[in-house]
Amino acid sequence: MEHVAEGTLQAYLDGELAAEENAAVERHVAACVECAAELASLRGAAYVLATSLARADQPLASDDVAHAFQLVRAHAGGLPGSARRWLTGAAPSTRSALLRAALFLLGLAAVASAAIPGSPVRAWLAGAWQEAASLFSQATPGPRAGPARSVGDGAGVSVLPRDGRVRIVLRGPDARTRIHVRLVDGEAAAVRADGGAATARFTSGLGHLELEGGGPGAVRIEVPRAAVWASIEVDGRPYLLKDGADVRILAPLADSGGTEVVFRAGAE
Amino acid sequence: MDFEAVFRRLYPTLFRYLQRLTGDADWAEDVAQESFVRLLRQRLPEAEARPWLFTVATNLVRDGVRKTTRRQRLLASAGPPASSIPGPEEERERRAEIAAVRAALEGLAPRDRQMLLMREEGFKYAEIARATGVAPGSVGTLVARALRRFAEAYRSQRASDVRTAAQDTAFSAKQG
Structure with a gap:
């Protein structure tokens, strides 16, 4: 057996x-x-x-748990706004629900206008629908990887923040790559890679955009002013942090002026 | 997900795991708190938060992360109720028990120690495999072998304690 x-x-x-x-x-x-x-x-x-x-085991008293929670709470003072909101139990943003509601209303309007052949409203709605649907597809959760959309000789991807929060991560960029960052008025965060950097692999999802690898070149990042929280990290190191209206530069600048700041990917 | 509710549910179990892993309650508290601070940045669903916390905490221990200043535990301010203060014999027994458990745990490879302690906290084999980087199909065998090694080392240590205690008693009787 x-x-x-x-x-x-x-x-x-x-x-x-x-x-x-x-x-x-x-x-x-x-x-x-x-x-x-x-x-x-x-x-x-x-x-x-x-x-x-x-x-x-050394038993843990309920006082110990309460005290530990207070200490964690105290630590959270230095964390991004969204983390603090989670800690304090504030309701998350309803942006995704609003976007769905907007699409629903557009859908209703499109159906209504279909009854009027040649209506200029119908043509406008078609354009508005396309724009909203494109925003909505960017808002779909879950990472997706693949070739980035070509923009001229470079490549670019944009994402909407998730609950007002967006994180942009560069992994293994060429140390000579220059990273240009500027604040913009739109809703979406965008990253465009030019020159050798355009060979980087892009991965994106709602509130998250990542570039991996790429040769020497330029990476241009647009951070929406409307984002409650945004971060730019290079190989695990934070370069820029936006928390509400407060923007903190956390790595040495290679250049600045006008409407943008410039880092070198291999900042010391 | 309500962070405070998650904290209250998971902190005691994470602390217990870390205390067993390190043998140091202060360190366990520091690492558990640091892990929760890091969890705040992640906003994970609770089902994912639990394995994530244990993995992060284990890595923090492995990397030797701890606070530079040691915090006084609340226990120090209150102290135990008089009725629960152990007598000298109970205290000696408790110290011997802790020493035997520590010796048996520290005799295991770090990965095996982590596997046994995660299993004690009710993690499934698939979660243990992910956290320790072993193939899911080998968790049962590795756990079985680590369990046997632990039990053997623990029993041997306790048998040695009994022999030492008997010798002490005999020595005291002679002196008397």
Whole structure:
């Protein structure tokens, strides 16, 4: 008789087996003294672990939990606004719901105007629908990776913030790449890569845009003023943080002036 | 998701895991709090928050992250109720128990220690596999072997404690 593997016996004890496998183990153990002994030994070892750990634990008082929460709350002072809102339980933004409502209304209007052939309202609605649908597709949650939309000789992608928050991440850019950042009035954040940087791989989702790799060139980032919180990070290091109206420059500037600031991707 | 509710639900279990992992309650508190501060930036659904917190906390311990100034625990200000203060014999027994558990845990490879402690907190094999980087199909075998090693080391340590205590008693009797 082939014995049940040690790992399978353990998985049986831990409730990790599917019903059929579970029943097979039970049938085998009922008929096999050696496997029954193995199972008892594993059960005994698990009991020793559970009871000895419990005896050695230092209990945590409810006061300790409350105090720990106060400390975490105090730490959150330096966090982005959205994190603080989560901490204080404030309601998230309803932007996505509003966008859906707008599309619904446009849909209703389009149906109504269909009854009037040649109506100029109909032509306007067609354009408005396309624009809104494009915004909505950008607002669909979940990351997507792939080639970026071509813009001239470069490549660019834009995303809408999620709950007013947008995070732009550059991973492994060429150290010589210059990163131009400016605040814009629109709703969306945009990243455009030119020159060698246009070979970077773009990944985007609602509130998140990432570039990976790319040769030396220029990356132009537009951060919407309307974003409640925005960050630009390069290889895990924050370069710029926008928290409400407050914009903090966290890496040395290579250049600045006019309407933009410029970093070097390989900032010291 | 209400952050405070998540904190109240997950903090005690994360603290217990970390205390077992490190053997140091102050360090466990520091790391647990730091992990929750980091969670605030993530805004994860609760189902994802739990494994995420444990993984981040384990990495913080592995990287030796701790606060530079040690915080006085609340226990110090209040102190235990008089009725719960252990006598010398109970205190010695408790110290021996803690020492045996620590020795047995520290005799395990860090990955095995993490696996056993995550299993004690009710994580499924798939979550343990993701957190430790092993194949899901090998978790059962690795857990079984680590459990046996722990139990053997613990029993051996406790047997040695009993022998030492018996020798102490015999020595005291002779002195008397």
